[in-house]
Amino acid sequence: MEHIGERLIWNYFPFTNIPIPGGGVNVLTIFNTLVVMALLWGMMWLGVRKLTRVPGRAQVILESFVGLFDGLVTSSLEYPTRDQNRKFLPLIASLFMFVCLGNFIGFLPTHYFEEPTADINCTMSLGMMAIAIAIYCGVKAKGAGEFFGELLGPMWHQEDATGFAKLAGKASALFFFPLNVIGEVAKVISISFRLFGNIIGGAIIIVVVSTLTYNTFLPIGLDLFFVFFVGTVQAFVFTMLTLTYIAVAIK
């Protein structure tokens, strides 16, 4: 069990001795990200290859999937027109598909297939992307002044206050502004560490229990629970949180 937490890291570009800037890359994470992308691309290609009016099996699955996420995006964002809501559908649906398949890939029985989501670098970049998109949409929907004005706290914009009360409201921004900024940073930490912790936790528990029980029946059930059930649930939670952060930012 000594290999728990070990990572295959390349410090040099392959076949050269030029160091990689930033201290190296996690090769398996990049490899598995590419594998997940290729699998998704292949599955989508197979599904939409022959679009018919009476759908085949793959087309039904894809159509109901898109319909499900269309409903979720529409009911969360509540833009007045269908096109504005539809703009977010590719982002949200592909985020779910990537995270979900990324969680499943550790199920394949070689150690080359590691969950890319069990690497904090991957989940942290997804989380930063989510918050950056939320801030961008918020600025676009409300304008930079109003969006960043909200960070100054609820007492900053008081039209009816005068004199000392107004001054106190402005001074309260000194207290609220750092807290709100830290709150935004905490969102990135919590969304990325939640996914990372759940996926790597499942992987480590499976390894430890498999070693303790000499790989008999138990790991299969654990795989079903941690990889498929927890993996799907956490992918959905990650996607819904991204969607909710965008929805909160634009309203």
Add this chain to the structure above:
Amino acid sequence: MDITPETWNYIGRYVGASLALGLGGLGAAIGMGMAGAEANRAMMKQPSKHSDLLRTMLLGQAVGGSPSIFALVVGLLILFLPVNESTSGMVFASTLIGAGLAVGLGCFGSGVGCGFPAAQACSGVARNPKKSTALTSTMMIGQALAQSPSIFATIVALILLFLPTPSVGIASAGIAIAAGLSMGASALGPGLGSGITAGGAVKGQSDWPQSRSITVRTMMIGQAICDTPAIFGMLVSFIMLFTLQDLEVSIIGFSKVMAAAIAVGIGGIGPGIGCGIVSETSCEASAKKPEHDALMLRTMLIGQAVSQSTAIYALIIALVILFVV
């Protein structure tokens, strides 16, 4: 009195395993008891549905019992982990105690929390027996999410057991115990809170079964936000385990890490439970009035963000203690 390394090893094994199993089993037992009690009450009202009720109760208790199984696995590892000459002694004993604290306290919260959805599912099945399959699946999703804090606690315990702690003399012992304490204590509140949320969702769904998908979505988001204090605790214990290579080799370093652990650990209990109370009512409300779902979700998120700010203060204090003071 001089304590030999052998004696330290035994002390660590006994204390660590008893903490893991004692605290971890305590929570799951309370949760299972709640499910059993509610099943009994429901059976009193609907004796004809006894087989459905018995099945729901056993399923709820079986899924809700998995935190105690995590505690059992870690407890057995603590008892039988092989020790080599170079590591044995006080630091080894404190890694065992830290692992026991992490998994014991962490599984306590999730164990009690998993009881709430199981209990509500039993009473819901009695009121609405035709919907028992949908109720059971909501209950299991809720319980799986309420177990996230205990999974985090198990990771930290296993990292403590299998990876070397930073070697900084007496302060290493502090790092090991503090990493366990910060993870375990901060997972206690979130586990309970996520369970309370899942209970509210199952109750709402049993009264208004037609709005199931919206209730489940509100529950998942609410539970995810409830977990945040546990994530802060995990972050602090990772920082302690992987970045404190140049801590003061003295009682100052020891007390520094312990102080940070107490801040983020105890500070995470309240916000976890508070967020759970917020999202419990929010789940029931969005089950009752699914057309106003977006409004309730927004109110819930704001309420949870405010209730969570104390956990963020605790995290800041812990980071300041570790890196500034």
